[in-house]
Amino acid sequence: ERSASLGKALAENDADQASKMAHSLKGMCGVVRSGEMSDLAMNMEHSAKSGDLDATRKSYGEFVKKLETALEEMRRFLAR
Numbered sequence: 001e002r003s004a005s006l007g008k009a010l011a012e013n014d015a016d017q018a019s020k021m022a023h024s025l026k027g028m029c030g031v032v033r034s035g036e037m038s039d040l041a042m043n044m045e046h047s048a049k050s051g052d053l054d055a056t057r058k059s060y061g062e063f064v065k066k067l068e069t070a071l072e073e074m075r076r077f078l079a080r
Contacts, residue, residue, distance in 0.1 A: 019048035037066050
């Protein structure tokens with residue numbers, strides 16, 4: 001849900017909201033100990049804060065791929 005909110009903020013060129021959503025994702029990724037995703041979220045937060053939405057979009061694309069992979073792994077684990 002927060003990832004989708006970040007995508008929406010990027011589509012609307014809302015750097016402030018994008019930064020807030022990236023910050024939230026960073027915390028959530030830390031909770032599940034996904035350092036790689038947490039680092040991407042931190043990069044998105046910083047680039048959005050500085051107004052570089054192109055860099056934020058690039059990191060977001062990578063983040064979404066990793067999120068999809070993580071969710072699929074979780075689903076497989078839960079299906080056991």
